[in-house]
Amino acid sequence: MNHPRMLLWLFLAMLSLAACDSNDDEDTELIGNWTKSSQFEGLARSGAICFTIGDKAYVGLGTDGTDEFKDFWEYDPSLNTWRQRADFPGVARYQAAGFAVNGKGYIGTGYDGVNRLNDFWEFDPSTNTWTRKADFAGSARYGAVGLEIAGKGYLGTGHDGNTKKDFWQYDPTTDQWTQKASFGGDKRLGALAFTINGTGYILAGSDNALVKTDIWAYDPTTERWTERRKLELNDSDDEGDDYDYSAVPRMNGVAFVVNSLAYVTGGSNSGNLSSCWQYDPTSDTWTEKSAFEGATRTLAVGFGLGDRGYVGTGTSGSTRLDDFWMLAPNDDNQ
Incomplete structure (x- = not known):
């Protein structure tokens, strides 16, 4: 007579345990703690440029949607403060590209609201001076990427009226540009x-109104591009080869490096994104981290200093932003 009741209680208990397991999975916290950093002291803007030299970061240029800027600022993480440096001497612009090589920063290309640009400039933080260098040898453009590899600068992709995939090397010792093998994607x-x-990586972005789902590695010694795992859902039948990186692709986001791992956040893909992903190039794997806690944005800047990453400025809808946020990648989310 008691068996039906016992079976009912057992069934309910099993449902309760299943619900607890499901809730535990849903409540699993992502690692990484975002906190507010010192607010950028220049005017709110998007499409700014940044690079790091030593233990400091440099941010400048950009637009508020009406005017373009040429002011330039230094961030010191030990003091958590900003200091204004010499204004950029070229025409004010946004969506420029740049990199830092051997203790000096380099900025060029971009858009001044009317013209696409190809001039190129060097900043020496020790003297707080700018020097015009050889113009970028490719076509005038905006929205390109810049990076440093093994003491040389590289600049490529972007838009010159048409979307581009050419790739150029800059040698600061000779002040010369050399065209290299075009980007592999x-x-x-x-x-x-x-x-x-010592390896450069380019990923995501947009072409033909589609956000791209590939990432490529560039070896400067062989000048070869190698595609890494697609940024997609891979539901493979092969054991251990299932992954879902479909939330990584975006355009006009930010990327920065902390302790030989890359981080990607911000940008847009059918709407602005707050998700943050960590890339390990050794294993070619992506791990989701705690989401960016500021307003979702595009055309922001991001950089790594020490064991922290920083993201700030950008645009959220029609609003330009001047806040900065710091990521401690290995801390619990609080």
């Missing part, structure tokens, strides 16, 4: 780029 605008252990 399709043409693109608003891509992401970073360098880890």
Whole structure:
């Protein structure tokens, strides 16, 4: 007579345990803690440019949607403060490209609201001076990527009236540009780029109104491009080869490197994104981190200093932003 009741209680208990397991999975917290950093002291803007030299970061240029800027600022993480440096001497612009090589920063290309540009400039933080260098040898453009690999600068992709995939090397010792093997993927605008252990990486961006789902590694010694795992859902029958990186692709996001791992956040893909992903080039794997906690945005800047990453400025809808956020990648989300 009691068996039906016992079976009912057992069934309910099993449902309760299943619900607890499901809730535990849903409540699993992602690692990485975002906190507010010192607010950028220049005017709110999008399409700015940044690079790091030593233990400091440099941010400048950009637009507020009406005017373009040429002011330039230094961030010191030890003091958590900004200091204004010498204004950029070229025409004010946004969506420029740049990199830092051997203790000096380089900025060029971009858009001044009317013209696409190809001039190129060097910043020496020790003297707080700018020097005009050889113009970028490719076509005038905006939305390109810039990166440093093994003491040389590289600049490529972007838009010159048409979307591009050419790739150029700059040698600061000779002040000369040399065209290298074109980027291995399709043409693109608003891509992401970073360098880890002597290898350059370019990924995502947009072409023909589609956000790209590939990532490529560039070896400067062989001048070869190698495609890494697609940024897609891979539901393979092969054991251990299932992954879902379909939330990584975006355009006009930010990428930065901390302790030989890359981080991608911000940007847009059918709407602005707050997700943050960590890339390990050794295993060619992506791991989701805690989502960016500021307003979702595009055309922001991001950089890594020490064991922290920083993201700031950008545009959210029609609003330009001047906040900065710091990521401690290995801390619990609080």
